[in-house]
Each structure stands twice: as C-alpha cells, then as structure tokens.
Amino acid sequence: MHKAGQNVTVYYKEKYIATDTDYSFYLDGERLNGTFVKGKGIKLSFTMPDHDVKLCCSAKNSMVG
Numbered sequence: 518m519h520k521a522g523q524n525v526t527v528y529y530k531e532k533y534i535a536t537d538t539d540y541s542f543y544l545d546g547e548r549l550n551g552t553f554v555k556g557k558g559i560k561l562s563f564t565m566p567d568h569d570v571k572l573c574c575s576a577k578n579s580m581v582g
Contacts, residue, residue: 530558
C-alpha cells in the first residue's frame with residue numbers, strides 16, 4: 518500500500534525475459550515505460566495517485582510476422 522504522492526517502484530521479473538518479446542506495461546490504461554535492470558527485471562516507477570491502480574502487462578513475440 519502506498520499513499521497518494523509517494524514514489525512507487527516495482528520490478529517485473531520472470532525466469533527469462535525474452536529478447537524476442539516486446540513487453541508493454543499499462544497503469545490505469547496508460548502506457549508506462551520501464552527499464553531493464555540486470556538481475557532484477559524490468560523496473561517500473563510511478564507516483565501513486567489518490568486511488569487504487571491497475572497495473573497490467575502485455576507480452577508479444579516480436580519475431581512472429
């Protein structure tokens with residue numbers, strides 16, 4: 518739980534983060550950019566709004582035509 522205005526950092530970590538897969542993250546339906554941190558996964562940061570949020574991930578294989 519975080520209070521409104523607090524900085525929030527989460528890491529998306531799978532056993533393998535595929536280099537041929539595009540990962541997209543959405544916070545309340547808006548695109549959220551992440552950065553890869555070796556050993557931790559994809560780092561996502563945002564400022565907590567004054568309501569509960571929905572954080573989603575979409576993964577699409579970029580090698581498929």
